[in-house]
Amino acid sequence: MKFKALTAIAALVVAPGLALAQADDDNLVINGEIEAVTKTAAPAHMEDTGVDTIMSGWHFRSDETQALQMDDFDNPGMIFVDLGIEQWNKVEGEAGNSCASCHEGPESMEGVRAVYPKWNEDAGEVRTLAHQINACRTENMEAEPYKYTGGQMANMEALISSKSRGMPVNVAIDGPVAEVWERGKELYYTRTGQLELSCANCHEDNYGNMIRADHLSQGQINGFPTYRLKNAKLNTSHARFKGCVRDTRAETFTPGGPEFIALELYVASRGNGLSVEGPSVRN
Amino acid sequence: MKITLTTLAAALVATPLIAGEVAPASVTFGEYGEIEQSLTGQPGDPENGGLVMKNKSIGNCIACHQVSALSDQPFHGEIGPSLDGAGDRWEEADLRGIVANAKQMFPGTIMPAYYKTEGFTRPGNAYTGKAPEGDLDPLLTAQQIEDVVAFLVAQKEE
Numbered sequence: 001m002k003f004k005a006l007t008a009i010a011a012l013v014v015a016p017g018l019a020l021a022q023a024d025d026d027n028l029v030i031n032g033e034i035e036a037v038t039k040t041a042a043p044a045h046m047e048d049t050g051v052d053t054i055m056s057g058w059h060f061r062s063d064e065t066q067a068l069q070m071d072d073f074d075n076p077g078m079i080f081v082d083l084g085i086e087q088w089n090k091v092e093g094e095a096g097n098s099c100a101s102c103h104e105g106p107e108s109m110e111g112v113r114a115v116y117p118k119w120n121e122d123a124g125e126v127r128t129l130a131h132q133i134n135a136c137r138t139e140n141m142e143a144e145p146y147k148y149t150g151g152q153m154a155n156m157e158a159l160i161s162s163k164s165r166g167m168p169v170n171v172a173i174d175g176p177v178a179e180v181w182e183r184g185k186e187l188y189y190t191r192t193g194q195l196e197l198s199c200a201n202c203h204e205d206n207y208g209n210m211i212r213a214d215h216l217s218q219g220q221i222n223g224f225p226t227y228r229l230k231n232a233k234l235n236t237s238h239a240r241f242k243g244c245v246r247d248t249r250a251e252t253f254t255p256g257g258p259e260f261i262a263l264e265l266y267v268a269s270r271g272n273g274l275s276v277e278g279p280s281v282r283n
Numbered sequence: 284m285k286i287t288l289t290t291l292a293a294a295l296v297a298t299p300l301i302a303g304e305v306a307p308a309s310v311t312f313g314e315y316g317e318i319e320q321s322l323t324g325q326p327g328d329p330e331n332g333g334l335v336m337k338n339k340s341i342g343n344c345i346a347c348h349q350v351s352a353l354s355d356q357p358f359h360g361e362i363g364p365s366l367d368g369a370g371d372r373w374e375e376a377d378l379r380g381i382v383a384n385a386k387q388m389f390p391g392t393i394m395p396a397y398y399k400t401e402g403f404t405r406p407g408n409a410y411t412g413k414a415p416e417g418d419l420d421p422l423l424t425a426q427q428i429e430d431v432v433a434f435l436v437a438q439k440e441e
Contacts, residue, residue: 190404191404193403193405193406194395194422195395195422196395196396196404197395201393202393205393206362209360209361209362210359210362211347211361211362212339212343212346212358212359212360213357213358242412245412246407246410246411246412247410249407250403250405250406250407250412251405251406251407251408251413251415252407
């Protein structure tokens with residue numbers, strides 16, 4: 001009897017916290033016109049994970065943070081898209097080219113973000129969008145590559161992503177990328193560091209729960225690059241991966257290196273069906 | 284010069300094993316993952332145990348667990364069970380085993396092992412993201428473990 005009463009009291013006390021902790025049911029419409037898919041059925045390859053609905057990290061943030069992403073005039077990430085446009089048009093390198101020399105306006109990038117990382121047949125490798133940007137710079141422009149997680153790279157990724165907003169993430173996981181995808185999956189479930197935490201421990205087993213003051217999301221990357229209020233800048237997915245692995249008290253992997261390429265492919269594929277949101281706004 | 288200072292600081296922070304303490308590698312777990320023997324032979328200090336548990340840079344237990352007795356610190360997590368009444372549900376030896384290495388009792392649990400120094404995948408130098416310099420220290424000292432255990436034993440609801 002005493003136990004029941006205590007349980008009932010506990011339930012009353014805990015309930016508001018739990019309600020707060022669930023992913024909400026708001027709808028993301030950007031600029032009153034781009035209707036984003038932020039919740040949808042998990043892709044077939046996630047059948048054994050116990051996750052049946054995939055959700056954008058947007059659902060795990062406060063109404064105030066969510067609102068910032070719903071209008072480009074409020075979205076601080078769009079400032080970096082403008083910087084990206086300047087970079088797009090700027091001639092750099094020995095070949096005398098800018099992005100625009102070959103690709104005309106950035107509108108030509110529509111749909112590109114949604115399918116990266118992807119196989120590059122000529123190079124015989126899986127390329128992230130950042131690698132492809134740098135391949136363009138070094139091979140076609142004969143310019144210096146951007147630093148992999150640097151500001152200029154984030155700006156360019158934000159510009160290119162913005163042209164695919166609202167389109168479903170659709171990365172291939174079979175054929176020539178299958179081996180890299182499997183490596184990424186293995187890494188996702190590897191418990192690293194002195195804290196022995198895998199991506200899955202937090203983002204598959206505990207999304208929706210609070211870890212101290214942080215609300216755990218599914219760790220989806222459809223919103224990258226992401227403007228974080230925490231550090232007031234655009235963040236790339238590999239910089240975020242690095243931070244997460246570091247926080248397990250582990251020796252991290254190198255942004256742009258083979259491990260994080262594989263991880264990006266796998267994590268991106270867990271978001272197949274969600275809309276591209278980059279540049280998104282998060283805590 | 285900077286390196287020398289850092290190394291010196293590290294040496295000061297690193298806790299040499301105190302006589303009478305059981306080293307992490309020498310801990311004997313029972314059949315169910317419990318640890319009967321005190322790690323220090325000294326009684327735990329429940330008050331300090333509470334400080335260890337709520338301090339973000341020490342135990343940070345409340346990152347994952349709700350504990351009413353520590354409610355002066357906000358933002359208790361929801362990852363693990365509430366620790367209210369832990370002293371009713373568990374024996375001291377069980378609690379010692381869970382804090383030292385919960386995976387001995389609950390294989391696959393997300394909970395980190397607080398008194399373990401070997402057997403990690405890509406261990407780092409604390410939160411620097413870099414490779415460790417030399418041997419790892421356990422996340423908590425033997426006495427901190429005993430202090431946390433003393434705090435938990437005292438959590439009674441009945």
